[in-house]
Amino acid sequence: MLTGLFLDLVKGAITFLRFSVDEAERKAKTIGQTRKSLPIFAYREKLLNAINEYQTLQVTLKEEKVCCTQPRRVAAMSVAARVEEKMGVKLGYEVGYAIRFKDCTSDKTIIKYVIDGSLLREFLSTPLLDYYTCLMIDEKHERTLHTDILFGSVKCYQKFSEYFDNAPIFNIQVCYTKAPEANYTSTTITTAMQLHISQKNGDILVFLTGQYEIEAVQESLQHTCRVLGSKIYELMICPIYANLPPDMQSKIFKPTPPGVRKVVLATNIVETSITIDGVYSSKTRMESLLVVPCSRASAVQRSGRVGPGHCFRLYTQRAFHNELEEKTFPEIQRTNLANMDLTLKSIGIHNVMRFEFMDPPHEQALISALNDLYALVALVLKVGWLSKVTVMIPYFGVVLQINNE
Structure with missing residues (x-):
């Protein structure tokens, strides 16, 4: 009896070790492929030849400090963690981030990720920001109030990048409903479960308007999974919204275990413009939080959030072309x-x-x-x-x- 239990424990340990080794090899392979795509990789052979030829090699680089803005905390934290992993350094030293109430940087930091509001507050004490050699304002299409002020302040708004010709193009199949949906929340739950049951591979990303909807959909999905039990694969539900603690938000970036499908329930923290915050009325002198249809530009942006795959829009194709605004109004014009x-x-x-x-x-x-x-x-x-x-x-x-x- 004890021998059989011991053998089971040994087999379990071996299986776990194999999975850990496979995961480590997969991760190393991915990082290796990413390194090959970096500009410095083109000089790899020249550097190696110089190292072999000369006893002492001095490579002199200009001392630089880069600041990159992100519209939200989770983006600044996750991108900093990813760059830290690629560079093989400790977070808070060469690579770091600064968000409200938390500064994970040091005097050694050369790449710093911040939310756009944080950089704007740096302008207050140092208007020239001359301690940065490069400023990168990411997600400029969201047109937040802080982003517009930053572009106007540094006089570079006329230099918006038009380099999308060389960007990767993913094969995304877009599907629409045949008729308008009376209850899109119920349709969302049904569509997610149909995909989970019928499709073998791939995770699911669902856009919702706020925390209340996310919690309602999460509860319904969990109930459905409990009813179906072992008839379906396990469904790992990961909510993400602004008020969720950072450690809970980071779960969406963790690899999905074998035999499990991940479904991410997200607000516009992942993309823009279902919830329009800060709509200002000059008559009442008050701001309100309104839920409105997203713009066509926002819908296209969302379809590319997960790379190649399928995009299910729970409205008709006619509504997409005739009822949605072409683009989201800049925050500066509605606050x-x-x-x-x-x-x-x-x-x-x-x-x-x-x-x-x-x-x-x-x-x-x-x-x-x-x-x-x-x-x-x-x-x-x-x-x-x-x-x-x-x-x-x-x-x-x-x-x-x-x-x-």
Whole structure:
């Protein structure tokens, strides 16, 4: 009896070790392939020949520091972790990230990932940002308020990259519904389960509008899996939304175990524009959170989130072409500009009416924001400078009216 149990334990240990070795080899192979695609790899042979020929070899590089912005915390953290893994260094040293309330960098950091709001706050203390040799503003298509201010501040908005001709093109089959869906949440659950049961390989990414919908869909999927039991493969459900703790968010990046399918339930933290946050009404002077259809540009962006595969749009093809907006309106054209005006004045741009916005907001919106600042004693009358009360407000990143209470 004990002998049989011992043999089972040995077999289990051997199986686990084989899986660990296979996983390590797969990971090493992937990293090796990635290294070959890097520009420095073209000089590999020259460097190796020089090392073999000369006893002492000195390679001199210019001291550089790169800053790359991301629109969300999870993106900054995950990309930094990936680059750290590729470079074979420790996170927080040569590669790091800085988000609100957490700075994982050091004096040795040469590649730093931040959210766009963090870089904008760096402008407040050092407007020239001369300690960076390169600034990379990623996900510029999302057109957040912070991104637009950054582009306008560094005067590089006319140099938007048009290099998509050389980008990889994945084979994505797009499917639409034949008729409008009365309850897209129910249709989402049905579609996800049909794919899980009928398709052998591949994970599933589902876009939903918010935490409430994600939790409802997650509960329904878990209930369905419990009912079907051993009749189907295991389904690993991974939610991701802004309020989810970072350690829970990072689970979506972990490899899917053999015999298991992963389904990721995501908000626009993975892509943009189902939830339009910060829609401002000049009549009520209030912002609201509205759920609206995404734009066609956003839908196309989402279809490429998972590389080659299938994209199921739970609306008709006619709705895609005739009912969806071509692109998402920039945040700067649909939000209260009072805090933005304070930020611009803090970095030395006193005449905000002449600031070179990528997509200028309505003139009346700018005037209304300035009037609000005067009314809240945030600006000195006649000269328009920051008052003593509001000099530090842009550093806090909270709503102006809350600062004034």
